[in-house]
Amino acid sequence: MAATTPAQAEAEPVQSGDWPETDPGKGLSASEAAARLARVGPNAIAEQTVAPWRQLLAKFWAPVPWMLEAVIVLQVLLGRGLESLVIAVLLVFNAVVAFVQEQRAKDALALLRKQLHVNARVRRDAQWQQIAAEQLVPGDVVHIRAGDIVPADLRLLDGAVSLDESALTGESLPVDAGAGKPAYTGAIVRQGEATGVVTATGARTFFGHTAELVRTSNAPSHMQSTIFAIVKRLVVFDLVLVAIVIGFALWHHLPLLDTAVFALMLLVASVPVALPATYTLATAVSSQLLAHQGVLVTRLPAVEEAAAMDTLVSDKTGTLTQNSLRYAGATALVQGADENAVLRAAALASDDATQDPLDLALLAPARERRLLADAPVRSAFHPFDPATRRSEGLYSVDGQPWRAMKGAATVIGPLCHLDAAQQAALDAAEKQLAASGARVLAVAAGANDALQLLGVVGLSDPPRPDAADLIARIKQLGVRVCMATGDAEETARAIGAQLGLGTRVCHIQPGAALDPAQCDLYARVLPEDKHHIVAALQKAGHVTGMTGDGVNDAPALRQAEMGIAVASATDVAKAAAGVVLTDPGLGGVLTVVRAGRQVHRRMLTYTLNKVLRTLEIVVFLTFGLLLTGHFVISPLLIVLMLFANDFATMSIATDRVHPSAQPQHWQVRRLMGASIVLAVLSLLFAWGVYVWAQAQGLSLAQLQTVVFLILVFGNQAGIYLLRSNGPLWSLAPSRWMAAASIGDVIIVCLLAAFGVLMAALPGFVVGMVLLATVVFTLLLDLLIKRALFRRFAIA
Known part of the structure; x- marks a missing residue:
C-alpha cells in the first residue's frame, strides 16, 4: 500500500467546514491556530462529573451506613438521644474523611491523566511538529501513520490507511481510507500513512468523543477480590454468632431492641469500611510518586499487580539496547556487486520521512559515500510494515519499473527464488553478521519479474x-527476564549472552506448543507472536509482564497482567498497557515492581489486621454476653471503636515498608490461618485483662470502657506487629501513620480518663491496659510472629 509522507503532502487548498481555506503545504499559522483554539476550545470532551455534594451523600447510601442509620433509629426509639446523636456525628465524620481521601486520590489521577495524552503530527507555519491532540483546531493539517490513534475528525488529502474503527462502530473489519475519505476520532491506524485536514474537534466530532489513553478499570483487583472473599467468610461466621446472640437473648428475655442494635453492630464490625479509601489512597499515592520517577500508571490495579509479576518479557530495541542503530557493514552475495552496491540498494529502500531509526542508519553512510547522487526517480515508497516485514522503494530506471527492497532474510529470500546454493550463502552471511549481535537485513533489487x-x-x-x-x-x-526480538537466532543469542539473560533461544511455531521454562530468548518474533508468548506463560502459571511499543503489541499488552508501554510506544500501545514508561530502558520496571510490592505489603498489613481484629471483636463480644449475661460494650462505644480503628487503619496507605524480595500472591487460607492463631491469642489476652479489671471492683459501665480500650489499643498494636516480618521496631512508620497512632491513643486515653461519651476510668487502669497491650504485643513479636509468618509463608 503506497503511503505519502509528510514531506510529500502537497495539495490544492481545501475547505474545512465553515473555516477559511488551509494551504496543506503550509498549514495554519501559530496565531491563527491560537485564535481558533480560543473560539472552539480544546479538542476534548468535558467529562461527566458528579457534583461533590452528590458524591458526599453517596457515602450514606451503602450497606454499612444503612446498618449504622438503623442503629441510630433504634437508639432514638430506646430514648437514647445522646448516643444516637454521637453515632450520627461519627457517621458524618467518617463519610467526610472517606470523601476527602477519595478526592485526594482523584486529584492524583487527574495529574496522571494530564501526562497521558494523544500526540498529533501537525503542520503549522510550514513546519511539521508534534503537539498534544487537545490543541488541534479545525483546519489543521495532520499526518497519521500505523500505530496512531486518529486525534480528530479528518478528511484525508493523500496517502492511504487501514483504520480499525471497532471501538467506535463495533465493526471488526478494518476500513480502507484514502484521499477524500474521512478518518474519525478514536480510530486506530493499522497500516499505511496519510495526511488530512481537521474537520471537527471535541464534542463536534462524528462520534462525539476524543481518544483517551487512560481507562480506569472497574474490575476488582486480585487484592480486592481476596479481601472480599475473606469478608464473606467473616460475615457468614458473624451470622452464626448473631443467631446465637438472638437465641440467647430470647431465652433470657433480654430487651429485643438492645439485642437488635447489638446484632447490627456485630455485622458492622466485620465489614471493611475503610477498604475502598485505603486501597484507592495507597495505589493513587504510589502512582503519583511513580510519575515523578518516569512511570505513568494508566490503571490503578496495575500497581498492585506488579507485586505478583514473576516473569518479564522485554523487547530488545530501545529497551535493552540504545536504539541508536549504526551501519556495521555489508556482504555482497552476487557477482559484480560490492559492499557499496548492497548499501546503495538498502538506502533506496529507505526514506527519511518515516523517521525509522533503521532507515536513517542506512541513509547516513550511503550519503557520506555519495552513493545516492545518481539515484533514480522514485514513484512510490512502501514503509516497513510488521505484517510484511519489509520496506520497498519503487523507481523508474531506463523507463522501466525497478524495485529496491530490504527486510528479514526469511521474507526477501523467497521473493528472489533462491536455489539451494544461494540460500546456503544467504544463511551463512546472515549468521556471520548476527554472531556479533548485529541486526541483519537482506537486500534485493531489480525489475518486477527479476528481483x-x-x-x-x-x-x-x-x-x-x-x-x-x-x-x-x-x-x-525474583522476576525472570526474557527477551523477545524480531532478529535472527544468532543476534538474539549474542545480545542475550552480553546481558546475562541466557542463551536458550525459542521460535514461535504456528500451532506448536511452547514451553516457556526452556526459553530465555525468543527470536524472529512477529508482533502477534507476543500474545502467544504471554498466553503460554500464563498457562504455565506465571504472572507475566510484557513490554511493547507498536500497534500490534496492544493485544499482548492487554493480555499480560503487567502490560508495559516503553518510552517510544505508539498511542495504541499506551492505551492497552497498564503502565507507561517515560524514560528508556528497564529502570521504570524495577521502580514499579518495588512500588507494587510496597502497596502489597501495606494492604497485607491491613488485611491481616482486619481479619484478626474482626475475629477478636465479634467472638469477645458474643462470648462476653454468653458468659456474663449482659452486653460487655455499648453500641456507642462500638461505633467509637470502629471509627478510631478505621482512622488509624487508613494511615497504612502511606506507611514506610520494605518491598518483598520475591513476587507476592494473595493466599486466602494462609491469611486466615495466621489471623486465626493471632486472634485466639489476642482473645485470651483480652479476656485476661477483662478479668483483671473486674477484680478492681469496676462498675459495669466502667468495664465497658475497659473493653473499648482493649479493642482500640489492640488494633493499634496489631498494625505495628504485622507491618513487617522483622522486629516491629526495625522500621520507623511514616509521619502520617505515627501522627495518626499517637493522636488516636492520646484522644482515647483522654476520653476514658475524663469520662467523655463513656464511664470514666482511673488513670491507673487506663495506663495498665495500655502497658499490658504493649507488653503483650512485644511478646507476640519476639516469640510468635516470625515463626507464624514462616509457617504460613507470609512475606
Missing part, C-alpha cells in the same frame, strides 16, 4: 550501559 538478492547489511545496536545491571537487579527480586 535479485544483492546481499545482507548489518546494523549494530549496542546494549544500553545500564541494561545488564538492571536485569540483574530485577532478577534479585
Whole structure:
C-alpha cells in the first residue's frame, strides 16, 4: 500500500467546514491556530462529573451506613438521644474523611491523566511538529501513520490507511481510507500513512468523543477480590454468632431492641469500611510518586499487580539496547556487486520521512559515500510494515519499473527464488553478521519479474550501559527476564549472552506448543507472536509482564497482567498497557515492581489486621454476653471503636515498608490461618485483662470502657506487629501513620480518663491496659510472629 509522507503532502487548498481555506503545504499559522483554539476550545470532551455534594451523600447510601442509620433509629426509639446523636456525628465524620481521601486520590489521577495524552503530527507555519491532540483546531493539517490513534475528525488529502474503527462502530473489519475519505476520532491506524485536514474537534466530532489513553478499570483487583472473599467468610461466621446472640437473648428475655442494635453492630464490625479509601489512597499515592520517577500508571490495579509479576518479557530495541542503530557493514552475495552496491540498494529502500531509526542508519553512510547522487526517480515508497516485514522503494530506471527492497532474510529470500546454493550463502552471511549481535537485513533489487538478492547489511545496536545491571537487579527480586526480538537466532543469542539473560533461544511455531521454562530468548518474533508468548506463560502459571511499543503489541499488552508501554510506544500501545514508561530502558520496571510490592505489603498489613481484629471483636463480644449475661460494650462505644480503628487503619496507605524480595500472591487460607492463631491469642489476652479489671471492683459501665480500650489499643498494636516480618521496631512508620497512632491513643486515653461519651476510668487502669497491650504485643513479636509468618509463608 503506497503511503505519502509528510514531506510529500502537497495539495490544492481545501475547505474545512465553515473555516477559511488551509494551504496543506503550509498549514495554519501559530496565531491563527491560537485564535481558533480560543473560539472552539480544546479538542476534548468535558467529562461527566458528579457534583461533590452528590458524591458526599453517596457515602450514606451503602450497606454499612444503612446498618449504622438503623442503629441510630433504634437508639432514638430506646430514648437514647445522646448516643444516637454521637453515632450520627461519627457517621458524618467518617463519610467526610472517606470523601476527602477519595478526592485526594482523584486529584492524583487527574495529574496522571494530564501526562497521558494523544500526540498529533501537525503542520503549522510550514513546519511539521508534534503537539498534544487537545490543541488541534479545525483546519489543521495532520499526518497519521500505523500505530496512531486518529486525534480528530479528518478528511484525508493523500496517502492511504487501514483504520480499525471497532471501538467506535463495533465493526471488526478494518476500513480502507484514502484521499477524500474521512478518518474519525478514536480510530486506530493499522497500516499505511496519510495526511488530512481537521474537520471537527471535541464534542463536534462524528462520534462525539476524543481518544483517551487512560481507562480506569472497574474490575476488582486480585487484592480486592481476596479481601472480599475473606469478608464473606467473616460475615457468614458473624451470622452464626448473631443467631446465637438472638437465641440467647430470647431465652433470657433480654430487651429485643438492645439485642437488635447489638446484632447490627456485630455485622458492622466485620465489614471493611475503610477498604475502598485505603486501597484507592495507597495505589493513587504510589502512582503519583511513580510519575515523578518516569512511570505513568494508566490503571490503578496495575500497581498492585506488579507485586505478583514473576516473569518479564522485554523487547530488545530501545529497551535493552540504545536504539541508536549504526551501519556495521555489508556482504555482497552476487557477482559484480560490492559492499557499496548492497548499501546503495538498502538506502533506496529507505526514506527519511518515516523517521525509522533503521532507515536513517542506512541513509547516513550511503550519503557520506555519495552513493545516492545518481539515484533514480522514485514513484512510490512502501514503509516497513510488521505484517510484511519489509520496506520497498519503487523507481523508474531506463523507463522501466525497478524495485529496491530490504527486510528479514526469511521474507526477501523467497521473493528472489533462491536455489539451494544461494540460500546456503544467504544463511551463512546472515549468521556471520548476527554472531556479533548485529541486526541483519537482506537486500534485493531489480525489475518486477527479476528481483535479485544483492546481499545482507548489518546494523549494530549496542546494549544500553545500564541494561545488564538492571536485569540483574530485577532478577534479585525474583522476576525472570526474557527477551523477545524480531532478529535472527544468532543476534538474539549474542545480545542475550552480553546481558546475562541466557542463551536458550525459542521460535514461535504456528500451532506448536511452547514451553516457556526452556526459553530465555525468543527470536524472529512477529508482533502477534507476543500474545502467544504471554498466553503460554500464563498457562504455565506465571504472572507475566510484557513490554511493547507498536500497534500490534496492544493485544499482548492487554493480555499480560503487567502490560508495559516503553518510552517510544505508539498511542495504541499506551492505551492497552497498564503502565507507561517515560524514560528508556528497564529502570521504570524495577521502580514499579518495588512500588507494587510496597502497596502489597501495606494492604497485607491491613488485611491481616482486619481479619484478626474482626475475629477478636465479634467472638469477645458474643462470648462476653454468653458468659456474663449482659452486653460487655455499648453500641456507642462500638461505633467509637470502629471509627478510631478505621482512622488509624487508613494511615497504612502511606506507611514506610520494605518491598518483598520475591513476587507476592494473595493466599486466602494462609491469611486466615495466621489471623486465626493471632486472634485466639489476642482473645485470651483480652479476656485476661477483662478479668483483671473486674477484680478492681469496676462498675459495669466502667468495664465497658475497659473493653473499648482493649479493642482500640489492640488494633493499634496489631498494625505495628504485622507491618513487617522483622522486629516491629526495625522500621520507623511514616509521619502520617505515627501522627495518626499517637493522636488516636492520646484522644482515647483522654476520653476514658475524663469520662467523655463513656464511664470514666482511673488513670491507673487506663495506663495498665495500655502497658499490658504493649507488653503483650512485644511478646507476640519476639516469640510468635516470625515463626507464624514462616509457617504460613507470609512475606
